[in-house]
Amino acid sequence: MLEYTSISELVQEAEKRNIRISELVLEDQALSMEKTSLEVYEQMELSFHIMMDSVKEGMKKDQRSTSGLTGGEGFLMNEYAGKGEGLSGIFMTKAIARALAVAGCNASMGKIVAAPTAGSCGILPGCLVSLYEDRGFKEDDIIMSMFTAGAFGMVIAQKASIAGAQGGCQAECGSAAAMAAGALVELMGGTPSQCADACAMAISSQMGLVCDPVAGLVEIPCIKRNVSGLAIAFSSADMALAGISSKIPVDECIDAMREVGEALPASLKETAGGGLATTPTGRKLRDQVFGSKGV
């Protein structure tokens, strides 16, 4: 069985056997979970369907967060995307709308799939639902690619962290973007080592990103950081597919991410003690939701 402590090991094994990383991971996970490959695949299929439902839910015009601080971002972006005048093109603007929608669905107590966390749940569906709905990719290929994303996430979780409280936002949105980048490359027909390169470049692009949620809530800036994560996933995947490699190998990028996460002060790791959370407006918004008295 696989250990998931090194992405390069996954790449080598897949390339040796001339299969996709996702095929290797599905086979291994079925073995370790004592289930059939079909059962494990079907569980992932269910997750993809929930992701599509979250997109729809978060696109609604009246979507509002429980705190009242955010809402309607997915709707606004989708309207804008529909006009076809977006600077980053119709495909990207629609993908951005989907990431906003899923993150907004989460903030309004909707049903989501944590990927890898609730705070970063918009990135993977933003990427994958866009390839499915707007680029004609087959559903079973999309679902398979989620095993590659999941495997990369498992390595990051074991070697570094996927929790904002431990590693900052690089551990949440950073990991999500790195996972999505790998999945996108595999879907586009890239090699396993190109998947790893995309993952490495996505991690490098968000190295050091802090977790500074206003009022401690998974809303500001989390919802919009799902969009930056999505953009980095696409750009990292495109670079890898163009033949650009990461100069720092992916496993070393993950080690660096852990070190940087450890070096970040506690105030910038999900405690709402710094960054945007303690700006004058950040404090005002906190008081607006919770009143000025703490415990």
Add this chain to the structure above:
Amino acid sequence: MNVFDIIGPVMIGPSSSHTAGAVRLGRVVNKLIDERTLKKVEITLSGSFAQTYKGHGTDKALLAGIMGYKSYSPEIRNALEIADERGIEYSFNKENISGAHPNTARIHYYLDDGSDGVMQGASIGGGNILVNQINGMTVEFNGDNNTILVMHEDKPGVIASVTNLMHWEHEDLNISNFRLSRLHKGGEAIMTIEIDNPPPDSLVDDIRGIDHVINAILIRRV
């Protein structure tokens, strides 16, 4: 860890620690209550739970879990209304529980048969929980496994009797974690026994029949 710990869990937002983990803490109380009828809960929130519970729906999540809903149940959103309909009284208080994990809740439940109980636990990240106290005694389990709590008198041989019974009568039961705590020497003590496989229904009754055992409860994985 498996791939669905990363692509998952499927949950009601917005926070794995403040919402999904809170539901699971509530579910531990649901298992303690078992089939009996709940009348009232007093929920004490500490640390970050106390400061941000409204924005994260932690109050709804805890109450939903106590009523038996899961972290992906849409009913979480309407948990307060559902509790009202079921005639369950509830209150939320803020208090700094000294030395506790930042996301700690203490749930005092009252049943219609006049009995009550207290559970204290923490949501430690990613939807994972750690139960710290039951009825004032220290325990330590995370709800991922089937857990048996055995309340007993602190007398020599009780642990051996319980584990022997588990092994001889149900030989495929494997203990994955064991912890003992007691109030004082010779006083009341509690064993926390986590097991890999689902236990047979008769096990808890059998354990209750052992000398010096006061009570035994099975908490199936939450």
